[in-house]
Amino acid sequence: MSRPDDVPTPDADAPAALDPAVTDAVEHAVEDEVRAAVRQAVSVSVATGLYGISFGALSVVAGLDLAQTMALSLLLFSGGSQFALIGVVGAGGAPVAAVATAGFLGVRNALYGAQLGPLLALRSWHKVVAAQFTIDESTAVATAQRSRRAVRAGFWWTGIGIFVLWNAMTLAGALAGDALGDPRAWGLDAAAAAAFLGLLWPRLASRAMRATAAAAVVVAAALVPFAPGGVPVLAAAVVAIVIGQVDARRRVRRPTGAEPGVRPGEESR
């Protein structure tokens, strides 16, 4: 995803002396790509937005009120961090653990922003707006496009589309969650586990990722009986950092052992 040759060339870069028929064809191709990007953005938005209903329901079940639940979807707006935060709150974890877990899961968005910066080439205050819409899906759709116009269309349509639907569905879920009664009878606790698994699944493409995930499962399960809520999850992050350092050192020593690279993103929420 971060190959330098992925950087789209600005539309204006087309040589001026080009045959008008060729310029026309290029323009049509870009139009087609923009339309395809928008279509992709809409389908991703609908799928992800719908899932906001389970976030809303689980959040009120975890003990947050309607306003707090909406604040998370409006202000935090990052699925993994939102689910993690309500998970720690629901488990009676420490406030610091809740913020730290959400923050750790949000680190990947910084990497997405760094990747998107040169592709979107936005003016400074536009960057502030774009930052809020920088999530897994908008990055995945944007970086899959070739021309700058399609990159921008993919990013804004996906980001804003998900934002609108995610918040509407969060509201619906939070209102429904209040009326549900016992969340376990509806399997909502299992739904939360499945949601995390769905986020994890596309990331398990490489051996290093699978090994790290397995280690995280063992560490988290081992710590649950002894550590306060939130700590087992944070401990798994520490394990991943250690594995990352060891892995990097191993790769320096044996640079030929090229393994499929671990790339952030490229999945859906």
Next chain:
Amino acid sequence: MTSATVWVVVLAASALCFALKLAGHLVPEHWLADERVSRTAALVTAALLAALVTVQTVGDGQALVVDARLPALAVAAVALALRAPFIVVVVLAAVTAAGLRALGWG
């Protein structure tokens, strides 16, 4: 947590996560281009999600328990392996757990 504490958590986490998003857009590209940084960040994300799956599936406060959530997660895994859409995966897991509990197990 009291309601006021939850508000502090919600707002602090929101500010932190927005700062992270914005930082990515503002830092010079080469800072985060280091492969080791992006690899480690990807590993951390996977580890956090795997740990969250674990705690959410077999955790019950400070206890480890096997209940309807575990078969529900297995169903979700099969659905994911069959490339089912996200929302279908989540609903299947909920239906499995709810069904098992309606039958009196877990």
